[in-house]
Amino acid sequence: MKKFKRILLSKRRTIILFFDLEFYVPKNERLNRDGFLANPYNNENIIIGGTFIRNFPLNSETEDETLKFWIWNYNFDEKLMLTEILQFIKESWSIVNSIPDHYPLMACGIGISRIDISYLFGRISHYNIEEKSKLFEILNLMRLIELENLTVPFFRSYNDLIITKNTSQINDKFKINRKREPSKKIWDYYDEKNFVAIEKRNTEEVLDQVLVYKNISKYLLIQNLPKSLSKEKIENIQKKSIKKDDLELLMKYYIPGFDSNIFEIKDNIEDETKYNLMKILIKTSSLKNKKYKKKNVA
Known part of the structure; x- marks a missing residue:
């Protein structure tokens, strides 16, 4: 019988990156189009920033580390901002990999497997900040905890179709009572240079993701409570x-x-x-x- 390699989980080196990125689509590209409008391979569809929370889930003694990357803090230089985001992710990998055979770096969010990871790859590749083969490993070897998928069993189903829910539905299910404006409102804020509103909304989104994750984690844990x-x-x-x-x-x-x-x-x-x-x-x-x-x- 094949023996599986032992995977290590240490208190100080098991990391989850909770994050959410914001993108910008110019006004002339918003007309007569439905669905998700931003495309990392359209040069003007830039990443304007995001919030990252580095969480050590097995170490209650270590506080979460919150890092914010916003293009207006980098003289509107997207390349410089993306360089620092990538460096932060590399640093997180270094902490995890400091012990051989440790469980990989994890990333958690809503829609990150559909949008954020691929968007990061597209924009970083656009500036040739990192060799593509290496960048692919840095971003795609992370174990993704996709809350869109993970929350599916918590909703009632009335047929054989499995459907994911949006952020507002997920927050409502887990009783996170926070008023949430449409994602496209970010573009209006950016046009108006209301950067404070963008940062506030984005930070709240990531904090809500942490709450959803912790609620699910608690639920799964108590299922194993012996009778x-x-x-x-x-x-x-x-x-x-x-x-x-x-x-x-x-x-x-x-x-x-x-x-x-x-x-x-x-x-x-x-x-x-x-x-x-x-x-x-x-x-x-x-x-x-x-x-x-x-x-x-x-």
């Missing part, structure tokens, strides 16, 4: 250096069942409590399968 724990497992947890509050929470919701050797979880527990219980069990390593135990890397 019962053995008495032996409970005793092993009690022997570990576990916080008093964590132990009290665990014992509050896992109570002795009909079988004295089994502790069963209470009914009708809120999702946030389930999430906290799951985190406690993970911290105490009581759910880890020894066969797939991760290496202890920094």
Whole structure:
């Protein structure tokens, strides 16, 4: 039987890049056209900037790093701005690759697999900032967490067709109550030189993506919460250096069942409590399968 290579996930080197780019289409190209109008291979359809959040999902002690790249901060030099964006992505790859066999750099967003990644490739290639074969690897070897696709099962379906949802629908589903203007409004703001409005809207979009990701992550995690724990497992947890509050929470919701050797979880527990219980069990390593135990890397 073929053995799969072990993939490492370290606290300080597992990275997700949340990001959203904004593009500009001149007025004369907006008329009599439907759908997504921007095209990276039309020279005037430039990237005007975007917000990147570098997130370390396994390290709660490390704060997210937010970097903003806007063309007006680079004397409206798109090439210079793209050079710095690419350098930031390369730097993120360097952090991940500092440990051999580490899990690849990840990128997360809404529509990034359809638009943002290919747009970056097109505009960076236009200026010959990076050799195309190398650029392809830098951008396309990232593992993409496409929220358009990931959120599909959270919506009701009334036929056999799988359809992705737009940003507003996704935000509504995850109860992110933020007023959102149409994407094309960005072009009006750019024409009016209302750069503050562009930055504000874009930053909020990326922060919302982080919230959607975290909500999905919590949902997936609590699906694995065990409905019962053995008495032996409970005793092993009690022997570990576990916080008093964590132990009290665990014992509050896992109570002795009909079988004295089994502790069963209470009914009708809120999702946030389930999430906290799951985190406690993970911290105490009581759910880890020894066969797939991760290496202890920094």
